[in-house]
Amino acid sequence: MRLYFGKRFLRGAALALGLFAPGLALAAESAAVTSPRVNATLLSSRDAVAPGERFKVALVQKLAPQWHTYWLNPGDSGEPTQIKWDLPVGASAGEIQWPAPKAIRVEPLVNFGFEGTLLLPLEITVPADAKPGETFALKAEATWLVCEKICIPEEGSFSLDLPIAAASTADEVAEARIDAAIASLPQPAAFRGKLRDDAGKLVLDLPGLPAGAADLRFFPVSDTLIEHAAEQPFAAGDKPALTLIRSSAFKLAKPEVSGVLTFTENGLPTAITLLADADSALMAAGGATESETRPAVVRIPMPVEGADLTLWAALAFALAGGLILNLMPCVLPVLFIKALGFAQLAHRSRSEVREQGLLFMGGVLVTFMVLAGAVIALGALGSSVGWGFQLQSPPLVIAFAVVMVLIGLNLLGAFEIGTSVTGLGDGLASRGGRLGAFMTGVLAVVVATPCTAPFMGAAMGYAVTQPPAVALSVFMALALGFALPVVALSFAPGLLRLLPKPGRWMLVLKQAFAFPMFATAIWLIWVASVQSGPQGVLAALVAVLAAGFAVWLVGVTRGSFLRRAFGSVLAALVVLGAGWFTVQNAIPGAATEARAGDIEAWSPERVATLQAQGKPVFVNFTAAWCITCIANERVALSRQEVKDAFARLGVVYLKADWTNRDSRIAKALAEQGRAGVPLYLFYPARKEAQAEILPQLLTVDELIAAAERAAGRNAKTAALP
Amino acid sequence: MQSLTRQTFIAGLTLAGLAFPAAAFAQGAAKVGAPAPAFQAVDVEGKTRNLQEFAGKTVILEWTNHDCPYVRKHYNSATMQNLQKDMAKEGVVWLSVISSPQGEQGHVDAARAKELTVQRNAAPAGILLDPKSVMARAYGAQTTPHMYIIDPKGTLAYMGAIDDKPTSAASSLEGAKSYVRQAVAELKAGKPVSEASTKAYGCVVKYAPLS
Numbered sequence A: 001m002r003l004y005f006g007k008r009f010l011r012g013a014a015l016a017l018g019l020f021a022p023g024l025a026l027a028a029e030s031a032a033v034t035s036p037r038v039n040a041t042l043l044s045s046r047d048a049v050a051p052g053e054r055f056k057v058a059l060v061q062k063l064a065p066q067w068h069t070y071w072l073n074p075g076d077s078g079e080p081t082q083i084k085w086d087l088p089v090g091a092s093a094g095e096i097q098w099p100a101p102k103a104i105r106v107e108p109l110v111n112f113g114f115e116g117t118l119l120l121p122l123e124i125t126v127p128a129d130a131k132p133g134e135t136f137a138l139k140a141e142a143t144w145l146v147c148e149k150i151c152i153p154e155e156g157s158f159s160l161d162l163p164i165a166a167a168s169t170a171d172e173v174a175e176a177r178i179d180a181a182i183a184s185l186p187q188p189a190a191f192r193g194k195l196r197d198d199a200g201k202l203v204l205d206l207p208g209l210p211a212g213a214a215d216l217r218f219f220p221v222s223d224t225l226i227e228h229a230a231e232q233p234f235a236a237g238d239k240p241a242l243t244l245i246r247s248s249a250f251k252l253a254k255p256e257v258s259g260v261l262t263f264t265e266n267g268l269p270t271a272i273t274l275l276a277d278a279d280s281a282l283m284a285a286g287g288a289t290e291s292e293t294r295p296a297v298v299r300i301p302m303p304v305e306g307a308d309l310t311l312w313a314a315l316a317f318a319l320a321g322g323l324i325l326n327l328m329p330c331v332l333p334v335l336f337i338k339a340l341g342f343a344q345l346a347h348r349s350r351s352e353v354r355e356q357g358l359l360f361m362g363g364v365l366v367t368f369m370v371l372a373g374a375v376i377a378l379g380a381l382g383s384s385v386g387w388g389f390q391l392q393s394p395p396l397v398i399a400f401a402v403v404m405v406l407i408g409l410n411l412l413g414a415f416e417i418g419t420s421v422t423g424l425g426d427g428l429a430s431r432g433g434r435l436g437a438f439m440t441g442v443l444a445v446v447v448a449t450p451c452t453a454p455f456m457g458a459a460m461g462y463a464v465t466q467p468p469a470v471a472l473s474v475f476m477a478l479a480l481g482f483a484l485p486v487v488a489l490s491f492a493p494g495l496l497r498l499l500p501k502p503g504r505w506m507l508v509l510k511q512a513f514a515f516p517m518f519a520t521a522i523w524l525i526w527v528a529s530v531q532s533g534p535q536g537v538l539a540a541l542v543a544v545l546a547a548g549f550a551v552w553l554v555g556v557t558r559g560s561f562l563r564r565a566f567g568s569v570l571a572a573l574v575v576l577g578a579g580w581f582t583v584q585n586a587i588p589g590a591a592t593e594a595r596a597g598d599i600e601a602w603s604p605e606r607v608a609t610l611q612a613q614g615k616p617v618f619v620n621f622t623a624a625w626c627i628t629c630i631a632n633e634r635v636a637l638s639r640q641e642v643k644d645a646f647a648r649l650g651v652v653y654l655k656a657d658w659t660n661r662d663s664r665i666a667k668a669l670a671e672q673g674r675a676g677v678p679l680y681l682f683y684p685a686r687k688e689a690q691a692e693i694l695p696q697l698l699t700v701d702e703l704i705a706a707a708e709r710a711a712g713r714n715a716k717t718a719a720l721p
Numbered sequence B: 001m002q003s004l005t006r007q008t009f010i011a012g013l014t015l016a017g018l019a020f021p022a023a024a025f026a027q028g029a030a031k032v033g034a035p036a037p038a039f040q041a042v043d044v045e046g047k048t049r050n051l052q053e054f055a056g057k058t059v060i061l062e063w064t065n066h067d068c069p070y071v072r073k074h075y076n077s078a079t080m081q082n083l084q085k086d087m088a089k090e091g092v093v094w095l096s097v098i099s100s101p102q103g104e105q106g107h108v109d110a111a112r113a114k115e116l117t118v119q120r121n122a123a124p125a126g127i128l129l130d131p132k133s134v135m136a137r138a139y140g141a142q143t144t145p146h147m148y149i150i151d152p153k154g155t156l157a158y159m160g161a162i163d164d165k166p167t168s169a170a171s172s173l174e175g176a177k178s179y180v181r182q183a184v185a186e187l188k189a190g191k192p193v194s195e196a197s198t199k200a201y202g203c204v205v206k207y208a209p210l211s
Helices: A004-020 A172-183 A280-286 A311-325 A332-346 A350-380 A394-412 A434-448 A456-464 A468-490 A493-498 A504-512 A514-556 A561-585 A604-612 A627-637 A640-649 A663-671 A700-711 B006-019 B021-028 B069-076 B079-089 B110-120 B134-139 B179-188
Strands: A038-044 A046-048 A054-063 A069-075 A082-086 A102-106 A109-114 A117-125 A135-147 A151-163 A193-198 A201-205 A213-220 A241-244 A256-265 A268-278 A617-622 A652-657 A679-683 B040-043 B048-050 B059-063 B093-098 B126-129 B146-150 B156-160
Touching: A038 A135, A038 A151, A038 A172, A046 A151, A054 A135, A054 A172, A069 A135, A069 A213, A117 A172, A151 B069, A172 A663, A193 A256, A193 A280, A213 A241, A268 A663, A311 A456, A311 A468, A332 A350, A332 A434, A332 A468, A332 A504, A350 A434, A350 A468, A394 A434, A394 A504, A394 A514, A394 A561, A434 A468, A456 A468, A504 A514, A514 A561, A604 A617, A604 A652, A604 A679, A617 A627, A617 A663, A617 A700, A627 A700, A640 A700, A652 A663, A679 A700, B040 B126, B059 B134, B069 B079, B079 B093, B079 B179, B110 B126, B146 B179, B156 B179
Parallel strands: A193 A268, A617 A652, B059 B093, B093 B126
Antiparallel strands: A038 A054, A054 A117, A069 A109, A082 A135, A102 A109, A135 A151, A193 A201, A201 A241, A213 A256, A256 A268, A617 A679, B040 B048, B059 B146, B146 B156
């Protein structure tokens, strides 16, 4: 968990002091260059820089209403913003990372540009031989054309003197702003387009475009590819494609075309960078006579997070998070069962116990890999998923509920699965419990997903923004942390010997553990009810019934081959029928409307409106399947003291419910460097002010203090600008 | 298409434009190698000019807007005036076109247009006023400046930028390649225009709404 609170506070205090002693003020933003049209500054994510580090800066342009500046390809007229750097020897600046442009219509022409407030982020590299104690002077000359209908070329000189220190210091506020800008940059497309000639028109094939994409617009980097103002008719369906009109100055410098594709997916705006292969006929028609002057490729965005967390820190966080996850209520019953298994074996063979421990770890690692792989793969395909995403699918939630019931029945001795499925029955005593030990590891991870532990959020948020190899290693560290206590137990004969000898107490305890399993099943069915309403409950109970019946059938048809075959086929039919019924009835989203209750639903626009009205806003990112979230709601959020404080300070409480999939919420989480819920944000009562991130485990005092800070009632921070 | 006169063709385009402005604009714009769209416009002397009267001569159309920073770059440095004078020496007809409608930035009346010419020591053969943007639509003019060269046979030989430095910075003029000079020289030598279509740069042409 990042120490936002403390640093924020210190920075706020420093800023407050700075008001009285300007010389002491931390300057991570240059003096502004202003005109009646533009207020421009250079913003740095660092207060102090370290030798050899790369850090993020952004040119910020606040544009007056109706005025715009231009994208890389400005469209029918205009000129993109340019930055020339004058940096210390050995330092270097990366390229501007361009946000997705908007089509700005000036009938009958179209420009590609930006309105409102614009951040143009890029990276600066500090030379490795920079001397701590000296100053890193950042100087830039920027030019831009700002147009309404008339156009004014403007320019500005920006300078920022950043102290060089052994370790760099982040300007949390500036960094959060730049990170948010980077998070909303167009993401690389998971597919390649194809540009071909179709009877004189250009057709851009978009295989892999998400179904449901609408309102498409392609912004090519080259300004000699298409008529910018022309309509771009879209053919949806199996072979999605955009029809474009070739530019009168048509030119193809390379057989590869790059650009940004904007569209809405389920009503939500999305932008991706797209590379398309031009077919050879087009190349022949448009082969350039001169080299292309613009960069051919839209840069792949910089990672969102990672400025705060280095890989090592993320790995350490993940390991700690995994360890703490063992203490979360979701996992405890499973771990007890494992420990019980050890108790059984402890007095027999040490090597067997070790083997069991390692197999358990194997199950944990493999399951984590599968989950992480799914998160990464779905993310690469453009789906916004996070930790616990599988619980956003009602049929899967119901399937887990069924597994819980079956385990409970098994623990009670209602039937014996033997060593084949979970190994929890006979497996406790059997020598052949290898698969069982492995499966216990799998089960432990599966039941752990609704829980997040402290440290996990930041680590996973870091992981999902990194290349797959890095992401997998962070998840591995999490898995190792999670498996460690059980493995340690299996390798510590001394500890094991402390356990009482096997006996009747073990049978009783085993039976007792059936009840946490049933409790978990009840909770999962409740989650299904939240997701799919009464139909979801019906589906879940039918699934439980069918599963019980199927298991019983298999049990009573033991004996001859024919009997077994008959029993298995019948059981399979029952399970398939129940599965079909579940999928038919458990439809995500069926019940979310009803759930919102008296608490307002979250949207970024609502936050902006409330902030503009001078109201502090609390946003609770939660999900019905997130136990940590529900625990927080019980111990802190629903407490009368908190409600009173919120009412007194005029705090508006918004809830972002992620029980069902919601890409807007997933995006908002990603912007805060998180992969899952819970996330608690407190927006100060000032327009466009950045939110404070609260810890993952809330306390009443913390909440009230945060509410006071957000409302600006705390004397110490009231002087913030 | 051949059975249509140019006027009916343009009238047709205008009608089509009423229904599909963007598509008509994109497809109806002038095309290099095709006959240059006919035009009829009143010049600053009050005379109606049209393309036919320049048959046999090379004609340059310059879309302009005196307040546009890109236009100013070329006029303040006298680059544009020198080009106009050099072209006149070559026997090329230079027509400046002002398409800003009344009420829009860049709109001028005849008197103001003449005054600007004197002030700037400019040397166009004529200045056409196109406040209803009819001519701009026919040619698909996008920016100021936007240059078109029509050969003596009435074929559009060049359209696009004035040079290869798409910026409003005066420093860019040094070493800039004039596409107009290059095209005119190639036409004179009887060679095909090597860069016949380039991307125009500058301020957006202010169009009158279609009515």
